[in-house]
Amino acid sequence: MADITAPAYRVIPLIPALKPGAMEGKGPFVAGEKLNEALGFPGQLVEDWHDRAIGKMGDLLSRYRSLKVFMDACVHCGACSDKCHYFIGTQDPKNMPVARQDLLRSVYRRYFTLPGKLFPKLVGARDLTREVLDEWYNYFNQCSECRRCSVFCPYGIDTAEITMAAREILDTVGYGQKYSNEIIGKVHKIGNNLGLPGPALRDTLEGLEEDVKDATGFDVRFPMDVKGAEVLLITPSADFFAEPHIDSLIGYAKVFHATGTSWTLSSMSSEAGNFGMFIGNYDQLRTIALRIRQAALELGVKRIVVGECGHAWRVAYSFWNTLTGVGEGADANDHFAQMLQKQLDHRYKQPAHICEFTWDMIQDNRLTFDKSANDKHIITFHDSCNVARGSRMGDLPGGQFEIPRNIIRAVANNFVEMAPSTTREQTFCCGGGGGLLTDDLLELRVKGALPRMEVLQQAVDEHGVNFMATICAICKAQFTKIMPIYGFDRKMVGGVHQLVSNAIQLGPK
Ligand code: SF4
Numbered sequence: 338m339a340d341i342t343a344p345a346y347r348v349i350p351l352i353p354a355l356k357p358g359a360m361e362g363k364g365p366f367v368a369g370e371k372l373n374e375a376l377g378f379p380g381q382l383v384e385d386w387h388d389r390a391i392g393k394m395g396d397l398l399s400r401y402r403s404l405k406v407f408m409d410a411c412v413h414c415g416a417c418s419d420k421c422h423y424f425i426g427t428q429d430p431k432n433m434p435v436a437r438q439d440l441l442r443s444v445y446r447r448y449f450t451l452p453g454k455l456f457p458k459l460v461g462a463r464d465l466t467r468e469v470l471d472e473w474y475n476y477f478n479q480c481s482e483c484r485r486c487s488v489f490c491p492y493g494i495d496t497a498e499i500t501m502a503a504r505e506i507l508d509t510v511g512y513g514q515k516y517s518n519e520i521i522g523k524v525h526k527i528g529n530n531l532g533l534p535g536p537a538l539r540d541t542l543e544g545l546e547e548d549v550k551d552a553t554g555f556d557v558r559f560p561m562d563v564k565g566a567e568v569l570l571i572t573p574s575a576d577f578f579a580e581p582h583i584d585s586l587i588g589y590a591k592v593f594h595a596t597g598t599s600w601t602l603s604s605m606s607s608e609a610g611n612f613g614m615f616i617g618n619y620d621q622l623r624t625i626a627l628r629i630r631q632a633a634l635e636l637g638v639k640r641i642v643v644g645e646c647g648h649a650w651r652v653a654y655s656f657w658n659t660l661t662g663v664g665e666g667a668d669a670n671d672h673f674a675q676m677l678q679k680q681l682d683h684r685y686k687q688p689a690h691i692c693e694f695t696w697d698m699i700q701d702n703r704l705t706f707d708k709s710a711n712d713k714h715i716i717t718f719h720d721s722c723n724v725a726r727g728s729r730m731g732d733l734p735g736g737q738f739e740i741p742r743n744i745i746r747a748v749a750n751n752f753v754e755m756a757p758s759t760t761r762e763q764t765f766c767c768g769g770g771g772g773l774l775t776d777d778l779l780e781l782r783v784k785g786a787l788p789r790m791e792v793l794q795q796a797v798d799e800h801g802v803n804f805m806a807t808i809c810a811i812c813k814a815q816f817t818k819i820m821p822i823y824g825f826d827r828k829m830v831g832g833v834h835q836l837v838s839n840a841i842q843l844g845p846k
C-alpha cells in the first residue's frame with residue numbers, strides 16, 4: 338500500500354457552455370458594388386439569388402467530389418464540436434464545426450438528395466431562404482479555414498473546404514465580404530494586398546538599406562526588379578512596412594547577403610498572399626498566382642523562395658503545381674509553364690520556403706550566429722495553421738514543424754514548447770486567418786484567440802516565455818493587435834527570421 342501513489346491529475350477538457358445566438362449578425366462588412374464588380378462578381382445581391390445559389394452549389398458538387406463526400410459523410414459524432422477556437426471563444430453553437438457545416442448540408446439535402454426532397458423535416462433538410470443565406474454569410478465568415486477540426490474528424494471532413502464553397506456561392510450571388518474582395522482588388526490593380534505602389538516600395542527598401550547599414554555597418558541590399566538574379570523572393574507585403582514583419586524581411590536579406598546569394602523582389606508581383614483561396618474562387622486563386630510566374634519569367638530567376646506567410650506557403654506548396662506549373666508533380670502543359678520549368682534550376686526545391694533556404698544554409702555551414710544575441714528572449718513557437726495542416730517543408734514528414742524549430746535552436750539558446758495539444762498539427766489558429774483579419778471582426782478575433790492566449794499564459798507562468806515566434810504575416814498582425822487586450826506586450830510576437838537577424842554574423846566589415 339505504501340508503494341502505491343495516486344496518478345497525476347489529468348487536465349480536464351473544458352467544453353464551453355452554449356450561448357445560442359452570441360455571434361448572430363456579427364459577421365464582417367458586406368462588399369460594395371465596386372469591390373464586387375472589380376472581381377467579376379455581381380455588384381450586389383441579385384434578384385434571382387436563390388436559383389443562382391442552388392445552381393452554383395450543384396456546379397461545385399459536380400466539380401469537387403470531396404465536397405459531395407463531406408456533405409454525405411458526417412455522422413454527427415461530435416468529435417469536432419469543441420475543437421474550433423471560435424466556438425471555444427464565442428460559445429455560439431453555430432460556430433461548432435459540425436453546426437457550421439450543417440448550415441450548408443441542410444440545404445444540400447433539400448435540393449440534392451431524394452429523402453431531402455421527399456421528407457425534408459425527417460432528414461434535417463431546409464429550404465434556402467433569405468434568412469438561411471444571411472446565416473451562411475454570418476457564420477461562414479466566422480471560420481478561418483484553419484482545418485483544426487478536420488484533424489479530429491474520423492472521416493477527415495474538412496470544414497475549411499465547406500466554408501470556401503459557401504463563400505464561393507455567396508460571391509456568385511453578389512454577397513461577398515468587403516475585406517477579402519478589397520484586398521484581391523488591390524492585388525490585381527497594384528500588385529499587393531496593401532496597395533503599395535512600386536515607387537513607394539522602392540523608397541521603403543532604400544530606407545531599409547540605410548537602416549541596416551547604420552545598425553550593422555554592412556551594405557545589405559534589398560534589391561528590386563533585378564534581371565538575372567538567382568532568387569526571386571515572394572513575400573507578404575506586410576513585410577515591407579508592418580511591425581514586427583519588417584524585422585523578418587531584414588533577416589531574409591541578411592541571410593542572402595551572408596551566403597552571397599543574388600536575389601530580388603518584384604514590383605509587379607510584390608505579394609505572397611493569395612486571398613483567392615480564402616474566398617474559394619479558383620479563377621482568383623489562379624490569376625493571383627500567375628503574377629508570380631510572370632515576374633519569375635520576366636526576371637529570369639533560377640529559384641523562387643517564399644517568405645514568412647502561412648497561407649501563401651500553402652498555396653505555393655499545394656497548388657502552384659497545377660495553377661502555375663511550378664512545384665512537385667507540376668504538369669507543365671502550357672507554354673509559359675514549360676518556359677519556367679526550363680528556366681528554373683531543378684537542383685533546388687521549387688518553390689522553397691525561406692525557412693528551408695535558411696536551414697539548408699545552416700546545414701551547409703554557410704551561416705554563423707552569435708546565439709547570445711537572443712539571450713534576452715525565452716522563445717516559444719506558434720505553428721501557423723496553413724503551414725501546419727496544409728503544407729510541408731524539407732524531405733521528411735513533419736518538416737514544417739521541425740525546420741522552423743531547428744532554426745530557432747540554431748540562433749538562440751532558450752527555446753521551450755507550448756502544450757503539445759495546441760502545437761504542430763493540433764495548433765490553434767491565431768484568430769485572424771482565412772480573410773478575417775479586419776477590424777469589423779475584432780470581437781470575433783479577440784474571442785477566437787482565447788485558446789492560444791491561455792496556453793501562452795501557461796508558458797509564461799511555467800517557463801518565463803517572453804517571445805512567441807511564428808512564420809505567418811497574418812498571425813503576426815493578429816497577435817500584435819489582440820495580445821495587449823490579453824495583457825501581453827505586443828512586442829512578444831515576431832518572426833523566426835527576426836531571431837535569425839538578431840544573431841547572424843555578417844562577416845568581416
Ligand atoms: S475555424 Fe477552423 S476549427 Fe473552426 S470550423 Fe473553421 S476550419 Fe474548423
Ligand code: SF4
Nearest residue numbers: 411412414415417490
Ligand atoms: S467529427 Fe466529422 S463526422 Fe463527427 S460531427 Fe464532426 S464533421 Fe461530423
